[in-house]
Structures are given as structure tokens and as C-alpha cells.
Amino acid sequence: MSRTASPSSGKPYGVATVCRIWRVARATVYRHRTPARPIRPGRPGPAGPIADPDLVEEIRRVLHDSPFHGEGHRKVWARLRIAGIRTSKRRVLRLMRGNALLAPSRVGSPRGPRAHDGTIIPDAVDVMWGTDLTTTITGQGQAAVFVAVDHHSAECVGIHAALRASRFEALEPLRQGVRRHFGAFAKGITRGLALRHDHGSQYMADDFQKELRFLGIESSPAFVRAPEGNGCAERFIRTLKENLLWVRTFDTVEELRAALLEFREFYNAT
Numbered sequence: 001m002s003r004t005a006s007p008s009s010g011k012p013y014g015v016a017t018v019c020r021i022w023r024v025a026r027a028t029v030y031r032h033r034t035p036a037r038p039i040r041p042g043r044p045g046p047a048g049p050i051a052d053p054d055l056v057e058e059i060r061r062v063l064h065d066s067p068f069h070g071e072g073h074r075k076v077w078a079r080l081r082i083a084g085i086r087t088s089k090r091r092v093l094r095l096m097r098g099n100a101l102l103a104p105s106r107v108g109s110p111r112g113p114r115a116h117d118g119t120i121i122p123d124a125v126d127v128m129w130g131t132d133l134t135t136t137i138t139g140q141g142q143a144a145v146f147v148a149v150d151h152h153s154a155e156c157v158g159i160h161a162a163l164r165a166s167r168f169e170a171l172e173p174l175r176q177g178v179r180r181h182f183g184a185f186a187k188g189i190t191r192g193l194a195l196r197h198d199h200g201s202q203y204m205a206d207d208f209q210k211e212l213r214f215l216g217i218e219s220s221p222a223f224v225r226a227p228e229g230n231g232c233a234e235r236f237i238r239t240l241k242e243n244l245l246w247v248r249t250f251d252t253v254e255e256l257r258a259a260l261l262e263f264r265e266f267y268n269a270t
Contacts, residue, residue, distance in 0.1 A: 048087050056095050058085055063101065067270060069242045070103040120196065120231060125152045126181055128220065130196040130233035131173060131203070133165060134241070139251035145260065148173035149236045151196065156236060156264045157181060161257040167205035178215060191216035196230050198222050239267070 005012055019026045050058070062079045063071060071079075073093040080087060096102050122128050128151040135142050144165035148158040157180065158173030174195070175185065182189050195217050197203040203221070212219050222229030244263050250256040 048091065050085060050087070052095060055085070055087060055091070056099055056101075058083075059092065059096060059099075059101060067243070067266070068239065069247075070239075072103055120151055120229060122152050125150050125155070126190075126193055127152060128194045128196055129157060129174070129177065130230050131170070132198065132230055132233035132237060133170065133200070133202070134237050134245070135165070136245045136250075136256070138249075138253055138256055140253055143250075143253045143256055144169065145237075145240070145245070145256075146170050146173050147233060147236055147240065148177050149233050151232045154232060154236065155268050159260045159264045161253055161260055163253055165202060167202045167208045170202040170208060171211050174211075174215075174217070185215075187214055188216040194218040194220040196220045196222060196233070198227070198230055199224060 015026060015029060018024075019029060048055070058080060059076055062076050062083070066075075066079065068075075073096050074089060076096065077087070077089045077092045080092065093102075120128070120130075129148050130151055131146065131148045133144055133146045135144055137143075140163065143161050143163055146158075146160045146162075146165075146169060147156060149155065150157055157177030158175070160169060160172035160176070162169040162172075178190055179185055193216070195212060197219070199221055202208060209219060227234055240260075240263065244259065248259065250259065
């Protein structure tokens, strides 16, 4: 119709005039006049430097060679970058999910509003440390394992094992970290540092709190029934269990303590 000539002027009506009279959008006309483009299979965008099947094999190699268990897609992506393979985190996640290579995770039950809506990660190191304890079995019986972790870098600043889970043993990881990160052990030397801990009897004890005040450490207990507030120490303990406590046996507490110190150096380095 747009090409039909007007009897009075002898000129074609044109698309604009016809669409205005018929009350049809010109975009609709042009879309129907243009042949549809064939849909290409696969994901849009430029192809990566390595094909998906080859990248899956590289991911499997990284998981096999990694000294740690339960590696997630972000750590795999970082190790691939170190190996010279550049790709995106979303692609690594997609391939690991599609090939059942993701670490198993537990889905918690739904909860109401959380008491901690902010973040527990500070902007610098030696601003907040987290401490917690777990237990393991040795040839001498059950032993307590105490840890201290920097909330910014996730570095293990101190680790200790003892037969008794007392308030005095709970201070040992902090003493290790203070000597290592602040160069000495003196009154007020760690002023500006906060310590996140739960409401366990060891951490709420008078002797423990007095030592914190002596060093200048601010006590920062987590919310009651909210272990996420101490999540950095909790996550390190999971890594410690998966890579040491659950895969090795120890005849004595001293053997366990030496293995913990060795694991701390290995963990911080890798």
C-alpha cells in the first residue's frame, strides 16, 4: 500500500502516511519486513581462549592438585589465573555446576530478620580478629583446639591445642598473634584491635577479659544464637577439620600441636 501512487499527486503514499492512517507502529512493519536472523546455538558474546570441554579438564586438574578439600569456584578461578588460564568466574561456576564439581554445601532453614545486617569484614588487617575453639580426639583423649583469625585477610594469626579447654589455653592463640603482628607483648600495644568471640565460658571469663584490656584489645562478642557474627573463625575451623583434623590421627596432644603450627604456615602461604 505504501508504494501505491496517489491519484491526485501521482506520488507513492509512503510508509509513514500509511502507518499514521492505519495506526500501526512503523517499527512493527519494519520488523515483519526484515527476515529473521538465525539463532546461533550456545552462549552470546566472544568465545574464550579455551573451549568448555578443555576448561573442564583444567578445572578437574586444579581440584586434583589442590592441597585443600572443598575448593569453591572462586578459588578454582584464582588458581586457573595463576596457571595462565584467563576466564571469567561466572563461566567457571557454570561449568563446575554443570559437571557436579562444586563443593557440597548445606542449606540452612529459613530464619526471621537477622540481628547482624552489616558486615564483619573490616577494611584493613589487624583491625578485628576472631577466635573460637573446636575439639578432636587424640591418643590421650579429647583435646581442645583454639584458633585466632584475621577478619580482613583470613590469615590464621594463632593456633593452639591443649587437653583442657580453659580460659588460659584460650589466650595462647592471641599471644602468638600479638607477638607476631605487633612485635612485642606489652600493655596497650594492640590498641585499635577488636576481638570477635562467642559467649563461651572461656571467652567471658574474668582472666580472659582482663588480658584483653591489658593488651588494649576491645572485646566484641557476637550476637547470641548468631554464629555468623563469628563467621571468619567458624569458616577457618571448617577448613582445618576438612584438611587436617578429619584426615589425620594424633597419638599425643603435642603431636597435634606441632601439626597445627605446621598447618598454620601452610594455610597462610597457600
